[in-house]
Amino acid sequence: MIVAIDGPSGTGKSSTSKAVAAKLGLSYLDTGAQYRAITWWMITNGVDVDDADAVASAAGKPTIVSGTDPSHPTITVDGVDAAGPIRTQEVTSKVSAVSAVPEVRERITELQRSIAASAGQGIVVEGRDIGTTVLPDADLKIFLTASPEARAARRSGELKGADVHATREALIKRDAADSSRKTSPLAKADDAVEVDTTDLTLQQVIECVVTLVEEKRTAA
Numbered sequence: 044m045i046v047a048i049d050g051p052s053g054t055g056k057s058s059t060s061k062a063v064a065a066k067l068g069l070s071y072l073d074t075g076a077q078y079r080a081i082t083w084w085m086i087t088n089g090v091d092v093d094d095a096d097a098v099a100s101a102a103g104k105p106t107i108v109s110g111t112d113p114s115h116p117t118i119t120v121d122g123v124d125a126a127g128p129i130r131t132q133e134v135t136s137k138v139s140a141v142s143a144v145p146e147v148r149e150r151i152t153e154l155q156r157s158i159a160a161s162a163g164q165g166i167v168v169e170g171r172d173i174g175t176t177v178l179p180d181a182d183l184k185i186f187l188t189a190s191p192e193a194r195a196a197r198r199s200g201e202l203k204g205a206d207v208h209a210t211r212e213a214l215i216k217r218d219a220a221d222s223s224r225k226t227s228p229l230a231k232a233d234d235a236v237e238v239d240t241t242d243l244t245l246q247q248v249i250e251c252v253v254t255l256v257e258e259k260r261t262a263a
């Protein structure tokens with residue numbers, strides 16, 4: 044069972060995917076964390092993230108390893124735990140530029156496909172282009188949406204007191220960059236089920252996705 048969950052930032056992809064995977068005994072992969080990890084490596088190694096050629100030439104250098112246990116997801120870069128550093132404001136502001144570089148996407152996509160292929164019990168993979176590009180044959184594709192206001196409120200709640208207006212503007216800017224890049228932009232696959240989470244609790248979203256997976260399992 045391969046489940047692809049895509050959508051913009053703050054729609055609930057990570058929380059939903061982790062909970063669904065834990066509940067159904069599946070592995071879990073946060074592909075945004077991998078793009079954040081390669082961005083963090085570029086920054087710490089002095090690569091100018093706005094120089095696409097420099098990013099492309101360095102794309103093969105870092106070794107990124109993702110742990111896929113939904114109750115304890117991990118990410119390392121060259122053997123170093125990167126879970127904390129990949130969530131900084133600096134990485135968040137630079138990740139769209141790095142992830143738009145085709146050589147970066149090629150490398151990370153290959154890694155994602157090999158992780159999915161070796162997940163014995165199946166896997167929930169969340170990101171932006173999983174249903175369209177990484178795993179187009181996924182058994183179930185979900186596209187989560189929510190209003191920019193709801194997404195900004197959720198994110199600024201996490202960042203403890205961050206200005207909702209500034210968070211909203213930053214989210215809209217990142218969505219626009221991720222949706223307009225040439226190589227595998229953020230998009231809903233034609234065969235994805237769209238779930239608007241604006242007025243749903245996280246618990247309701249989890250139940251909705253679990254039901255969709257169970258329906259697929261029964262039909263298979």
Ligand SMILES: Nc1ncnc2c1ncn2[C@@H]1O[C@H](COP(=O)(O)OP(=O)(O)O)[C@@H](O)[C@H]1O
Nearest residue numbers: 052053054055056057058197201240243244245
């Ligand atoms: N339906 C929901 N209602 C309220 N808060 C939610 C909902 N879904 C997720 N959240 C909260 O919003 C924040 C962002 O969720 P997350 O799963 O990280 O989104 P994404 O992975 O899409 O960026 C988290 O703090 C999470 O607990």
Ligand SMILES: Nc1ccn([C@H]2C[C@H](O)[C@@H](COP(=O)(O)OP(=O)(O)O)O2)c(=O)n1
Nearest residue numbers: 052053074075076078138142170171172221
């Ligand atoms: N499959 C993916 C996943 C993420 N990305 C890029 C684009 C996103 O802005 C960044 C960060 O993704 P992440 O899911 O961590 O972002 P949020 O935590 O939802 O804000 O990575 C991508 O290009 N393709």
